[in-house]
Amino acid sequence: MSKPTTTTAPNTEIIAAVQHWVDEVVVRHRFCPFAKPALESNWVSYAVLDGANMETILEQLAEQIAALLASGRPDATELLVLSKCAADFDDFLDLVALAEALIESMGWHDAIQFATFHPDYCFADTSPNSMENYTNRAPWPVIQLLQVDSVGRGIDAVGSTDDIPQRNIDHLNALDEAAADQLMRDSCATKAQPDVTRH
Numbered sequence: 001m002s003k004p005t006t007t008t009a010p011n012t013e014i015i016a017a018v019q020h021w022v023d024e025v026v027v028r029h030r031f032c033p034f035a036k037p038a039l040e041s042n043w044v045s046y047a048v049l050d051g052a053n054m055e056t057i058l059e060q061l062a063e064q065i066a067a068l069l070a071s072g073r074p075d076a077t078e079l080l081v082l083s084k085c086a087a088d089f090d091d092f093l094d095l096v097a098l099a100e101a102l103i104e105s106m107g108w109h110d111a112i113q114f115a116t117f118h119p120d121y122c123f124a125d126t127s128p129n130s131m132e133n134y135t136n137r138a139p140w141p142v143i144q145l146l147q148v149d150s151v152g153r154g155i156d157a158v159g160s161t162d163d164i165p166q167r168n169i170d171h172l173n174a175l176d177e178a179a180a181d182q183l184m185r186d187s188c189a190t191k192a193q194p195d196v197t198r199h
Contacts, residue, residue, distance in 0.1 A: 011048040011083070017139040018046060018081050024186045031135050031168050033161065034154040038077060045078045052084040054095050058102055061143065065103065065112055068145055075150040082141040089120040092141050099143065113151065115144040119188045131180065132169040137187040 022044070026035045038044050047064060051057040061080065068078055086092040096116050103109050117138035122128045155161055175183065 009083070011050075014048055014081055014083055014140055015046045018079060018142060021138050021186055022079075025134075025183055029168075029171060029183065031164075033158045033164070034151075037154075038075070041075070043073070043075045043077055045076065046081065047078060048081045048083050049085075050083050054085065054091075054098060057082060057085050057095060058098060061099055062102060062106065065106075065108060065145060068147070069108070069111060074147060075153070076147065077150070078145045080143045080145065082143070086118075086141045089118050089122060092116070092118050096143065111148055113146050113148055115146060117142040117144070131172045131175075134172055134183060134187050135165075135168045139188060 022035065022039070026032055027039065035044075049057055049060045049064075051060050064078060064080055068076060082092075082095075086095045096114065099114065103112050117136050118141045119137060119139065120128070121136040121138075122133050123130075123136070126133060172180075172183075
């Protein structure tokens with residue numbers, strides 16, 4: 001069970017930090033080819049989930065998914081920010097696994113998929129200090145709701161996305177020290193930045 005995150009930050013401050021990260025990291029560094037068009041089309045929204053345990057977060061998550069699917073906005077996407085739960089990355093991974101089971105049990109697996117971000121995100125087989133982890137590091141734990149059909153339309157529009165992960169890794173490892181420091185500050189604004197390794 002996750003221990004609640006201790007925070008006094010108001011929701012407006014939390015969302016502002018995540019919006020800044022989207023603009024200055026995800027879009028500026030072109031980590032996702034769909035991000036800028038989605039923002040320009042006003043398809044992106046944000047919400048703070050304030051549940052302090054996994055059970056409550058899953059209930060809130062189900063409500064958000066149901067509302068998104070009922071919204072009549074087939075290309076809308078929502079970034080759900082966890083303000084009081086899953087500060088530990090392992091707990092976050094456990095929560096995401098439960099969330100995946102939730103959409104399967106609710107019959108939403110053909111309609112919804114997740115993208116996930118965390119201040120301590122670490123890909124398998126990488127060092128916690130590897131620069132490539134910053135493709136998925138954000139100021140707060142985030143579960144992004146993506147509509148499957150919308151993702152398919154995006155891929156049709158931009159072409160193959162297979163080379164994006166390696167392109168992002170190469171881009172991160174090529175940043176000079178000043179640019180890397182700025183990216184780390186924008187990605188994990190709530191904590192001091194560690195030394196990073198590049199490959």
